[in-house]
Amino acid sequence: MLDFLRECMRKHEPVDIGKLAFAVALNQMSNTCLSQNVTSYESDDIGGFKTAVKTLMEVDGKFNIADIFPVLKPLDPQNIRRQAKAAYDWFDKVTEGFISERLKHRESKLPRFGDMLDSLLDYSLDNEADFSLVHIKTLLVDLFLAGTETSSNTTEWAMTELLLNPDMFSKVREEVSAIVGEDGKIQEAKILDLPYLNAVIKETMRLHLSVPLLVPHKTETEVKLGDYVVPKNTQILVNAWAMARDPSYWEDPVMFKPERFLGNEIDYKGQHFEFIPFGSGRRMCPGIPLAHRVVSLMVASFVYHFEWKLPHAREDMDMNDIFGLTLLRATPLVATPLPVA
Numbered sequence: 001m002l003d004f005l006r007e008c009m010r011k012h013e014p015v016d017i018g019k020l021a022f023a024v025a026l027n028q029m030s031n032t033c034l035s036q037n038v039t040s041y042e043s044d045d046i047g048g049f050k051t052a053v054k055t056l057m058e059v060d061g062k063f064n065i066a067d068i069f070p071v072l073k074p075l076d077p078q079n080i081r082r083q084a085k086a087a088y089d090w091f092d093k094v095t096e097g098f099i100s101e102r103l104k105h106r107e108s109k110l111p112r113f114g115d116m117l118d119s120l121l122d123y124s125l126d127n128e129a130d131f132s133l134v135h136i137k138t139l140l141v142d143l144f145l146a147g148t149e150t151s152s153n154t155t156e157w158a159m160t161e162l163l164l165n166p167d168m169f170s171k172v173r174e175e176v177s178a179i180v181g182e183d184g185k186i187q188e189a190k191i192l193d194l195p196y197l198n199a200v201i202k203e204t205m206r207l208h209l210s211v212p213l214l215v216p217h218k219t220e221t222e223v224k225l226g227d228y229v230v231p232k233n234t235q236i237l238v239n240a241w242a243m244a245r246d247p248s249y250w251e252d253p254v255m256f257k258p259e260r261f262l263g264n265e266i267d268y269k270g271q272h273f274e275f276i277p278f279g280s281g282r283r284m285c286p287g288i289p290l291a292h293r294v295v296s297l298m299v300a301s302f303v304y305h306f307e308w309k310l311p312h313a314r315e316d317m318d319m320n321d322i323f324g325l326t327l328l329r330a331t332p333l334v335a336t337p338l339p340v341a
């Protein structure tokens, strides 16, 4: 990532920060699962991944009239099922390719990668009836979907706020400088110990909640909640976005103020219900440690290694978002990296 940004700096080329963060988050995930990069920033549409993820986040977040009138289901009047199917088919094909490539590699008796895919295949060999290649494929697709746009989107919003607030940008840089080793590299192991950076990430997740209504849940039994009785099989949407802006919990709720997270214990691990960007309870996000690390490292790297020039005045920054399962910036954040003075 840094080499690419230095090249852009040399050529005075602007960078689509969200797209770059998406490519980095995707490769980070593919390296964990498959020990390989699956894309690069230059590749068109991030090798097809970006469109597939975007389509699924858009259609999964749409109000589907067929949920209210099931008789309409076969007609798919909003084209939701057809679009989702095309994107899932694309993902299935790509993921099947990764798995069959690995199976060939294992047959050839070359050294193992020892990564997540190898572990899943080992487990599947011993438990084929319960855990087949289809399960592995589904799990990989889930991880690629759940762990890419969420992380890149949070990074893009954090950078948007920092570029709009130069004092905050400088504070983050100053803090990160303290954990740069003699080789000039940010020491990853120390990245989570930076209180101000941490506060910036939390405040970004509060104000620009990546998954505003969390993932839809369904009651397995009838549930009593206060004075309400929720029948079995009801679809539940939790408006975490509204909770994170509720003025009875937050002072100046629509202002970006990382300081609100300094000197207190409020975090996103599902115990502070006014702030649940990763959900809460049994089905909350299992990717929190990874997400926190990846987003922190990207933001720290962008801020520490470069100055950034926007193509417009700060006041002209478009702060609108597009609603879907994830809350994306309506206008991609584009800026040109410059050398640090």
Ligand code: HEM
Residues within 6 Å of the ligand: 142, 143, 146, 147, 148, 150, 151, 154, 210, 211, 214, 215, 216, 277, 278, 279, 280, 282, 283, 284, 285, 286, 287, 288, 290, 291, 292, 295
């Ligand atoms: C900033 C980044 C991320 C955000 C904001 C985020 C947010 C969420 C949210 C809100 C949910 C639904 C929770 C609920 O409905 O109660 C979820 C589920 C999930 N997330 Fe994340 N996530 C992020 C990154 C990741 C990463 C990096 C991974 C992969 C390692 C991941 C894997 C998952 C999975 C597998 C689920 C489904 C869990 C289940 O249904 O049991 N997420 N995430």
